Amino acid sequence: MARTEISTLGEFGLIRHLTKDLKAVQPSTCKAVGDDCAVMDFTNAKAKANADQRVLMTTDMLLEGIHFNLEYVPLKHLGYKAAVVNFSDIYAMNGTPTQITVSLGVSSKFSLEDIEALYSGIRLACERYHVDIVGGDTCASMNGLTISITCLGVAKEKDIVYRNGAKLNDLICVSGNLGTAYMGLQLLERERMVAQSYPNGNAPAEALRFEGKEYLLERQLKPEARRDILEALHKAGVKPTAMMDVSDGLSSELLHICSQSGVGCCVYEDKLPIDFEAAALAEEMNLNIVTCALNGGEDYELLFTCSLDDYEKLIPIDDLYIIGHITKPEYGCNLIGRNGEEITLKAQGWNAFQD
């Protein structure tokens, strides 16, 4: 494959090259790449009706060797994921993502083709979620790859869902399944070790045990943000009382919602949505799938609470699971095991500063 050194373009040349045919789709984008700042008009078209329009902002930094391993993460997937995890934060406020800025720190080991692949993943995610790339910064780095994306979104004030609104007896719901992205990571790590036992790490395809486990890989490498769940809730007339996305693990997120809302919670082991493939691999690798579901992280599913009155409206929604309910704060945060035992939830989620 061709290798073009980034130094042949320089910083401005690289930015021009990556952004040359970007087209804005959001009506709020007035001026994207090419000046000191991007310019947005969030009062667009019908200013009087938009007095309750709010702007949401979130940011996420991904560092090579900490958040991703390029031995098995394709750059296009990495770009896609880096964008989607930001969209997921906007959806977790019940908002709509509208613009991002993309900052890249790139060491000389990367070619122009590498950065094009990364950027194409970011652009694909933006196209799928109707988000505009409006700016960024691209610079050389001493070591590895740094990706920092900041995302803006919009929501009406009355629609925004914070973490602090959970009320006594509210239902606790989660979308999709839990622990699957973590099992995907375990699989990639296992097969990386296998590959390393071959000369230059070049294992023949048949030596790697990925077959039938494509879903686990997809969940780890190319997660999606659950816009569909928000649309279904909106259609059903349900507004969550508190919401987060599951990025650090269910336990950690539940503890955030409960502490900010001043409540306790009770979730049931047998209600946790667990993917069959993930469970099978956990068995094979001698891991406890419930622990993975509670603490695995990177699922990017939506975790929310809503009124018990909404129970009937929730039932028909596809891929949504009621896993427990909100309790008085003095009850604490507990998981009820299959045999009725009470286990206190702890945030054992991934802590990058302690490894």
Added chain:
Amino acid sequence: MARTEISTLGEFGLIRHLTKDLKAVQPSTCKAVGDDCAVMDFTNAKAKANADQRVLMTTDMLLEGIHFNLEYVPLKHLGYKAAVVNFSDIYAMNGTPTQITVSLGVSSKFSLEDIEALYSGIRLACERYHVDIVGGDTCASMNGLTISITCLGVAKEKDIVYRNGAKLNDLICVSGNLGTAYMGLQLLERERMVAQSYPNGNAPAEALRFEGKEYLLERQLKPEARRDILEALHKAGVKPTAMMDVSDGLSSELLHICSQSGVGCCVYEDKLPIDFEAAALAEEMNLNIVTCALNGGEDYELLFTCSLDDYEKLIPIDDLYIIGHITKPEYGCNLIGRNGEEITLKAQGWNAFQD
């Protein structure tokens, strides 16, 4: 000095610690740190009057070993500068900075006290410029320090100044002086070499030749954004036709304005504002101060064009210099030397990908 390992707090603990007593001062900040996103209300209070309100967004990434050398850059100054360079981009659109998010990647060589020092500089800049810290991301890194700041600002649509509005015969103006930050960097590098000749790099203070050169150091280590110039222009009733901040060097920025505006320019060597101390040091170090002024970068001064009709209004403004005028595009971009010779301007500014 005490050294507390960051791992004793963990990621959430660190974020809580750094942001615990942040107070928002901008009326548009509804919700800062503590949820999936920050929430802003840019229609605040008088929605009907604000139909021409625009939101500006800019981002800047600083990487250790590329943009700064911690051998001589104090962390508090670094934090201050990292914030101010973003504010400078907002001012360069004739806007007002309002909120930032701060993402930090921190390797284990940094203690909690180090990160507190860095953050205190960011907070000081925010206080001085009335900007709120509304979010961010803090994570471990494999190597060194990464700082990524994204800044939002506001401006009325009619007030925004882009790079593409320069017109034939417009005056070209620049604030402050040029090349001084670059000479500050040269001084720091020179004295770093001196320090290295002592055991463990511990040179006695009298061995380092900083005396009388404090201004050069300040320009490099703790630049300010030129809010005062915008206020003076506003008061004088002058709206620039095109504007940028000088971050990559005057030549590079002039070429941006001219290419985006479809014009040429003519600037005069003897009109370039040059600081006396910077000129003296350049002489001492055998550097051409005009080359430094044209290509040095990091001055964070404002470069703008405005109508010839505004000439009388510009004269009384302190620390502002008229350095040339806009020409027809076929003339190109040229510097007229002291002896009348014409020199074509080239963007020789700092290119991080070519070192």
